[in-house]
Amino acid sequence: MPSYDLRCRECGNTFSKQLSFAERKNVVCEKCGSKEIEPIFKRCNLMGKGGGGETSSGSSSCSGGCSGCSGC
Numbered sequence: 001m002p003s004y005d006l007r008c009r010e011c012g013n014t015f016s017k018q019l020s021f022a023e024r025k026n027v028v029c030e031k032c033g034s035k036e037i038e039p040i041f042k043r044c045n046l047m048g049k050g051g052g053g054e055t056s057s058g059s060s061s062c063s064g065g066c067s068g069c070s071g072c
């Protein structure tokens with residue numbers, strides 16, 4: 001089962017979790033219990049490829065806690 005790096009949009013907590021595809025939709029924050037969770041690698045890819053003039057802010061947030069993004 002693949003492991004994902006996830007970030008909570010509510011409290012900013014980041015954590016890794018082994019999830020199946022179905023479980024990814026039901027994951028909650030380990031810290032605050034929020035369901036507003038986003039996978040970190042996905043965010044990085046989006047910002048890296050489509051950032052345009054915002055590459056500086058994109059790369060800075062990317063390098064913070066991303067270990068699985070090929071664009072970092």
Ligand SMILES: [Zn+2]
Nearest residue numbers: 008011029032
């Ligand atoms: Zn949270």
